[in-house]
Structures are given as structure tokens and as C-alpha cells.
Amino acid sequence: MPLTTWLIIIGAIIVFLAIIGVLLGTQYRKVGPNEALIIAGGRKRTITLPDGTKKKVGYRYKLGGGTFVWPFIEKVYVLPLEVITLYIKTPEVLTHGGIPILAEASAQVKIDSTDLAIRLAAEQFLGTGKEGIRDVAMNVLEGKVREVIGTMTVEEIYRGRQEFSKRVAQAAKEDFARMGLVLLSFSLKDISDTQGYIDALSKPVIAAAKRDAAIAQAETEKEAIIKSSQARKEAEVARLQSEALIAKAQWENEAKKAESQTFVNQKKAQADFSYELERTRVTQEIKKEEAKVKQIEKEEAIKIEELEIKRKEKELEANVLKPADARKYQIQAEAEAEEIRLMAEGKGKAEAMKLEAQVKADEIRLRGLAEAEAMLKKAQAWERYNEAAVLESFIKILPELAKAIAEPLSKVDKIVIIGGDKGLGTNQITGQVTQILAQMPEVVKALTGADLGKFLRDKLGSAAAEAETGKASAEKKPEKK
Numbered sequence: 001m002p003l004t005t006w007l008i009i010i011g012a013i014i015v016f017l018a019i020i021g022v023l024l025g026t027q028y029r030k031v032g033p034n035e036a037l038i039i040a041g042g043r044k045r046t047i048t049l050p051d052g053t054k055k056k057v058g059y060r061y062k063l064g065g066g067t068f069v070w071p072f073i074e075k076v077y078v079l080p081l082e083v084i085t086l087y088i089k090t091p092e093v094l095t096h097g098g099i100p101i102l103a104e105a106s107a108q109v110k111i112d113s114t115d116l117a118i119r120l121a122a123e124q125f126l127g128t129g130k131e132g133i134r135d136v137a138m139n140v141l142e143g144k145v146r147e148v149i150g151t152m153t154v155e156e157i158y159r160g161r162q163e164f165s166k167r168v169a170q171a172a173k174e175d176f177a178r179m180g181l182v183l184l185s186f187s188l189k190d191i192s193d194t195q196g197y198i199d200a201l202s203k204p205v206i207a208a209a210k211r212d213a214a215i216a217q218a219e220t221e222k223e224a225i226i227k228s229s230q231a232r233k234e235a236e237v238a239r240l241q242s243e244a245l246i247a248k249a250q251w252e253n254e255a256k257k258a259e260s261q262t263f264v265n266q267k268k269a270q271a272d273f274s275y276e277l278e279r280t281r282v283t284q285e286i287k288k289e290e291a292k293v294k295q296i297e298k299e300e301a302i303k304i305e306e307l308e309i310k311r312k313e314k315e316l317e318a319n320v321l322k323p324a325d326a327r328k329y330q331i332q333a334e335a336e337a338e339e340i341r342l343m344a345e346g347k348g349k350a351e352a353m354k355l356e357a358q359v360k361a362d363e364i365r366l367r368g369l370a371e372a373e374a375m376l377k378k379a380q381a382w383e384r385y386n387e388a389a390v391l392e393s394f395i396k397i398l399p400e401l402a403k404a405i406a407e408p409l410s411k412v413d414k415i416v417i418i419g420g421d422k423g424l425g426t427n428q429i430t431g432q433v434t435q436i437l438a439q440m441p442e443v444v445k446a447l448t449g450a451d452l453g454k455f456l457r458d459k460l461g462s463a464a465a466e467a468e469t470g471k472a473s474a475e476k477k478p479e480k481k
Contacts, residue, residue, distance in 0.1 A: 030066030037062040041074035112182040121180030144171040
């Protein structure tokens, strides 16, 4: 066979082995110590029950660890073995004495680790998980709690909680064993009732305890009074006896005291004098030390005050003087600059005003010269005017004057004329204009003294005379021929 064929065969074998290895690796199932691995399928196995009977089952289990599961033949299930906590709260249940009470308890259950318990639990709880186990265990325990409450009185339950818990555990043990479960612990947390029976039950006990305490206290006080009276009697006898002895002893003692008192007073006076001397000396020493301390404190205070003064001087110099000097120099510089600026502006304005004044003066002078020259020429012209020229000037402006007088009539949109005795209204309008113009010679005569009417009569009269003379001359010439 060629080499290529061998290589292909070897590669195929390697791939096949790798696939088998992967499949075998995926079929190795593992669980923790709190779980049981149930492997169903494959050949049947014979097991021996606790009573000695044998039974064939189609599954096997592995408690913790791992095992190989044949593919396509076996199927794997996981059975939880951890502790499950139950909280039980019953409704009102009648006790043995017919009193309805409510009970609260807690319990811990799990699947037992024995071979039989695991097989029983696998047959009953496989696939339901922890919740299925909790529900079944809760129902069983709640029923057993009610059952035990019905067999005990309230007093027995209240005073014997451990006994109650033992009875519940004993009652549930058999049912749990048939399901592969085990009750690890059970505790009655509280009992209560809605009728106030438990409170009423405790009141007589409390009252009896108070009564017994009061009686015991009264008996104790009675015995104490009797014993104290006897003790006072004995004490009084003993007191009188002792007083007699004491009086005798005092009389004897007074003499000794009088003798010793003198000696004591002497020693006491010496001691007091010595004490006063020592106290005076110590006081003087203390005052000296206090004076030294005060002197040192004053010196330290002076040093601190000097340092504070220097600090304030530096602070004043840094915060006030230097900024003030800087501000002073700044203000001086700004004032000098402002002064220079104002001087320059004033000088410039003065030059400008001077030039402007010169220009205005020249302008006024030239305008005055021109007006004077014009007035002079006008005066010279008026001097050459005679009365005839002046009157002729007035005559030339008469048409303009008539136009100005009649101009307001041109701006009237509508005129309503009503006739009267003196003729048509239109004649009155034109007559008023004529009257105004006829008054002009009188106005001119009043203002200037020139008689415009006389001038016109003279002018027109000389013209008529010349015309007559010319006509006569023309008539005489044919007669000479």
C-alpha cells in the first residue's frame, strides 16, 4: 500500500480515538458530597432489603464523587442531600383541654445517607428537587404538630416544650423513614391564643407569687421587730451598766486628762508655733517662686509682644506702606502724565482756538469790508437817484404788488357770491383789489414824501403837450407849400 493510504488510515484512527475520548470524557458525571447521582438504565441489579428480601432494580447510585455513564443506555439524575429548613405556623388547633391555640415552630430535615433511605427517596422525590421535599416534609410535620397539640394541655405544652418537641419528632420519625427522610431538629418557637387563656393562666400564679412574697415579708418584719425589741432591752440594761462604769471611769479619767492636758497643750503650742514658722517659710518660698514665674511670664510676654509688634510692622509694611508707596508713585506718575496730557491738549486747543479766531476774524473783516463796500456803492447809487428814478422804481413793482394782493384769491377753492344793491359780488372783489392799489400813492407819500400822483400827472401832462405841439406843426407845413 502506498504511504499516503497508510497516513490516511492512521489519521482516521486518531480522529476516531479522539472522538471516543471526548465522548467518554463527557459521559463521566460528578456530584458534590451533598448530592447523590442516580443512574437509571442498563442491566438490572439485585439488592437486599433490611428484612432480608431481595429486589431487582433498574438503577444504581453514587453518593458524592463521580462515575462513568454509558451513552444511549443510562440516564443521570441528581438527588439533593443538603439540609432543608422548614418554618411551620399552624392555625388554631384544639388542645387536650379544648383550648384553641396557635403554634410556631422550625425544623431541619434532609434525605438520610443510608442505602435504603437513598433508594426510598430516589423512588419518591427524584425529579421534584428541594421544593418537592420541602412541601412533603412541611405537610407531614404540620400534621404531626396538630396531632401532638391535641394530646397535651396548654399548661403541658407551655411548661414542657422539650417534651412537645420529642413527641413531634417521634410521631414524624416513622413517616419520614418511609420516605427516606430524617428529622435533624425540631423546636417550638411560640404558642399563643386569641381568647386570652395563656394570659389568664399566668395571672393566678403571679398573684400567688405576690401574696407569698407579701406574707414572707410580713413574717420577716415581725421577727425583726421582736428580735429588735429584745435586743433593745438587753442593750438598755447593758447601756445602764456600762454608763455606771463609764461614769466611774470618766471621773478617774478626767483627773488624768487634766494632768495630761497641760502637757498636751504645751506640746501642741510648740507644734503650732513650729507649724506656723514652717508654713510662713514655705509660703515665702512659694511667693518667691511665684514672683520668679511671673517675672519669666512677663519677660516671655514682652518677647512675644515685641515679636508681634515686629510681625505687625512687617505686615503693615507689606500690606499698607509698600502698597501705599506704590499707589503714591502710581498716582504721582498718573498725575504727571495727566498734567502733561492736559498741557498738551490745552496748548493744542489754544493754538486751534487762536487759528480759528484768526480765521473767524478774517472772515468777519472780509465780510464787513464787502458789506461796507456794497453799502457804499448802494449809497452812491442812491445819491445819483433823483425823485423820478425812485418813483419809477415804485411804479415797476406795482404789478408785483397787485399780484401779491390778488394771490390769496387763487388759493380759494370755491366762492359763493350773493348779489346786493351795489351790483354783482364779483365787482366788489375786483373793486377791493383796485381800492388797495389806489391807496399805494398815499402810502408811498407818507413813507418817503414823494407824491406819486403828482409825478404821474406831470409826466402825462408834458406828454400831452408835446403831442399837441407836434400835431400843430404838422398842420402848418402844408399851408406853406
